[in-house]
Amino acid sequence: MPSFQTGSVPHGFIADETGKIIHYKDAVVVPVPPPHGGYGWKGLWFSLASDFGDSRIRVSVFRSGSWSSKTFDVQGSGPRVGFEVTDGTEKISLGRAMKSASDRQDDNPVGWLLEAQ
Numbered sequence: 001m002p003s004f005q006t007g008s009v010p011h012g013f014i015a016d017e018t019g020k021i022i023h024y025k026d027a028v029v030v031p032v033p034p035p036h037g038g039y040g041w042k043g044l045w046f047s048l049a050s051d052f053g054d055s056r057i058r059v060s061v062f063r064s065g066s067w068s069s070k071t072f073d074v075q076g077s078g079p080r081v082g083f084e085v086t087d088g089t090e091k092i093s094l095g096r097a098m099k100s101a102s103d104r105q106d107d108n109p110v111g112w113l114l115e116a117q
Helices: none
Strands: 003-008 013-015 028-033 044-050 055-063 064-074 081-084 089-097 110-116
Touching: 003 028, 028 110, 044 064, 044 089, 064 081, 064 089, 089 110
Parallel strands: 013 089
Antiparallel strands: 003 110, 028 089, 044 081, 044 110, 055 064, 055 089
16 A cells, blocks of 8 residues: 655755754654565655755665765756665754855755655
């Protein structure tokens, strides 16, 4: 049976334009159920969408005991962006990252979606 959970990315930057963490108070952590697990799901997907402006979102995935990070440029006038959650993933951390040193777009609406099918 399809299922989903949704939320929003808090306002404020967690990382500067080089990827250095500024402060983690504006991050959100999403625990995820096991993909292809015992719930009868065939897959799990994570996506982001925005409006009223473009945002760079730093997404970190905790899988098999370690973290890996990637940024996604989420366009207010574009489609949602995301990825399939792979086996071994336990949690996802996300927050806004600056696109440049002069970036001040840290408060437009950005939502996330965790979808299971």
